[in-house]
Amino acid sequence: MTGVDSVQTCPFRHDEALEPDPFMTRMRIEAPVARVRMPYGEGECWLVTRYEDVKTVTSDRRFSRAALIGQDFPRITPAPIAQSESINLMDPPALNRVRKLINKAFTTPQVEALRPWTQRAVDELLDTMAKSGAPADIADHLADRLPLMTICELLDVPEADRPQLRQRAMDMMSMNAADRNSAVEAKAWLRAYFSELTAERRRAPGEDLISGLASARIGDEMLDADELAVLAMLLVITGHDTTTYNISNIVYTLLTRPERAAELRARPELLPNALEELLRHIPFRQGVGIPRVALEDVDFDGVVIKAGDTVHVSYLTANRDELAYDRADELDFHREDPAPHMTFGWGSHHCLGAHLARMVLQVSIGTLLTRFPDLRLAVPAEEVRWNTVSIWRYPLALPVTW
Numbered sequence: 001m002t003g004v005d006s007v008q009t010c011p012f013r014h015d016e017a018l019e020p021d022p023f024m025t026r027m028r029i030e031a032p033v034a035r036v037r038m039p040y041g042e043g044e045c046w047l048v049t050r051y052e053d054v055k056t057v058t059s060d061r062r063f064s065r066a067a068l069i070g071q072d073f074p075r076i077t078p079a080p081i082a083q084s085e086s087i088n089l090m091d092p093p094a095l096n097r098v099r100k101l102i103n104k105a106f107t108t109p110q111v112e113a114l115r116p117w118t119q120r121a122v123d124e125l126l127d128t129m130a131k132s133g134a135p136a137d138i139a140d141h142l143a144d145r146l147p148l149m150t151i152c153e154l155l156d157v158p159e160a161d162r163p164q165l166r167q168r169a170m171d172m173m174s175m176n177a178a179d180r181n182s183a184v185e186a187k188a189w190l191r192a193y194f195s196e197l198t199a200e201r202r203r204a205p206g207e208d209l210i211s212g213l214a215s216a217r218i219g220d221e222m223l224d225a226d227e228l229a230v231l232a233m234l235l236v237i238t239g240h241d242t243t244t245y246n247i248s249n250i251v252y253t254l255l256t257r258p259e260r261a262a263e264l265r266a267r268p269e270l271l272p273n274a275l276e277e278l279l280r281h282i283p284f285r286q287g288v289g290i291p292r293v294a295l296e297d298v299d300f301d302g303v304v305i306k307a308g309d310t311v312h313v314s315y316l317t318a319n320r321d322e323l324a325y326d327r328a329d330e331l332d333f334h335r336e337d338p339a340p341h342m343t344f345g346w347g348s349h350h351c352l353g354a355h356l357a358r359m360v361l362q363v364s365i366g367t368l369l370t371r372f373p374d375l376r377l378a379v380p381a382e383e384v385r386w387n388t389v390s391i392w393r394y395p396l397a398l399p400v401t402w
Contacts, residue, residue: 007035007044012076012287013175015388017381018249020283020320020329024049028317033303036312038074039175045074045291045310049317051324051339053300057292057313059347066091067293073310076287076391078180081172083191085226086234088290088349095348101223102231102352105212110154111355118150118363126371134401135378142364143247143398150360151239151353155232156208157197165190169237173390175286190237195229202228209235235353242284242343243357245394247364249282250275252384252395253331254369255377260331264369271366274333275358280319280341281331286391288312290349315342372402 008031014021027034028049036047048057057063069084082088087098122142129141144166152162171179171186198210202225205211210232213223223231254261264274291312298305305311322328324339344351351357368375377384378399385396 007037008047009037010039010047010287012039013388014283014286015386015393017384017386018253018282018393020316021287024287024314024317025320028314028321033300033305036074038312039076040078040177041074042072043074043310045312046305047288048300048311048313049321051318051321051342054313054315054318054342055346056298056300057311058345058349060298061092062295062298063292063311064091064295065089065290065292065349066094067295068291068310071293071310073291073293074312075291077173077175077183078177079183079187081187082290083187083230085230087227087231087352088234092348097218097221098223098227098231099348099352100218101216101221102213104218105216106209106352108355110209110212111359114150114154114356115359115363117153118146118360119367121146121149121153122364122367126367130371135399136401138251138368138398138400139248139395140397142368143244143251143394146247146364147240147243147357147360150243151236151356154209154239154356155236156206156210157236161193165193165236166240169241170390172237173241173392175391176389179389190233191229194233194236195225198228198232199225238351239353239356241392242351243360245392246279246282246284246357246361248394248398249284250278250361250365251368251400252377252381252398253278253282254365255375255400256381257331258376260333261369261375263333265373268366268370270333271362272358273335275361275365276341277331277333277335277338279343280325280338283316283393284343285316285393288314315345318342372400375400375402377401 032050034047035044037044048054066089069089125142129136148162148166168186168190171182174183201210202214205215214228264270291310294305294307294309296307319341320328344354378401387394387396
């Protein structure tokens with residue numbers, strides 16, 4: 001057993017397909033509130049891995065994201081990804097102000113209005129894949145293209161700029177120490193790009209989401225120039241990253257469990273619930289994300305996190321917590337009243353683009369299953385190659401045939 005007073009050095013790397021990280025699983029079972037060392041940043045921190053405890057850390061105002069600003073906090077990437085003006089490093093009530101302005105511009109009806117465009121884009125991408133013939137790479141033909149196309153359509157990002165945006169976003173997410181300089185440069189480049197783009201939209205607004213965010217008002221409140229630039233940058237990066245990798249991850253999971261794919265083809269009405277279960281089940285990233293700082297002492301069943309301590313949570317382990325889910329490690333499309341998954345985060349920092357991600361996944365996965373009823377892997381599952389650099393877990397290529 002792991003004692004609560006011991007300090008664990010976490011590898012925070014697990015590259016075996018989409019199996020849960022055994023270290024993180026052991027922490028959840030043996031020491032759900034544990035002292036750990038991260039690969040980068042100063043000092044030790046806490047790792048919280050149980051579902052209910054993760055809910056507490058992510059929704060209790062005794063834990064602060066804003067308190068991270070200016071700190072070299074423990075983390076899994078050589079350079080911090082979040083920026084000081086980012087919504088990711090805000091606390092209520094400042095956070096509430098920005099989220100209200102975003103919600104005014106980035107609505108569910110707006111996302112639904114984009115569904116027909118997304119359907120046409122998926123149809124065209126799959127037409128191209130069909131014409132190219134089997135075997136074909138789902139990552140190249142669909143996953144690497146659709147989410148970036150969709151968020152850039154919503155934001156009206158010029159098509160010529162999109163490949164470089166994609167590359168810079170990938171550079172930012174490296175966990176390798178040798179990539180620190182390129183990650184810092186990518187972050188600065190993206191910041192400058194979106195500062196210029198958002199300034200243009202504020203001067204000459206159009207019908208896109210950036211223009212909507214630039215003009216959104218609640219009373220006298222508006223997003224300032226820095227907030228708008230960083231928010232647009234965040235929307236592009238997170239608006240395509242998670243969905244890009246989850247398309248490939250979901251297809252891999254279904255094709256290595258053909259009975260589940262057959263179930264969805266026979267009962268397409270299950271798709272929305274099935275996608276929620278797939279999002280819960282799949283370990284979509286490495287390690288942890290942005291931590292919080294305890295503002296006062298907080299007791300977790302006798303384990304006291306002291307004021308000033310840095311606290312990381314694991315959404316991945318929370319999604320597999322057997323205290324929250326019956327048969328937590330099983331993939332079950334018929335779960336009754338399950339606890340909501342945490343793949344899009346929790347509390348005040350729940351993902352702003354979750355409704356967009358769900359729409360893109362519904363259209364892409366649903367169309368793929370219908371269009372290619374006998375889709376299957378073109379290579380043995382053990383020959384699929386996985387990313388070993390980024391914070392994200394995904395296949396570098398996913399060859400399929402039909």
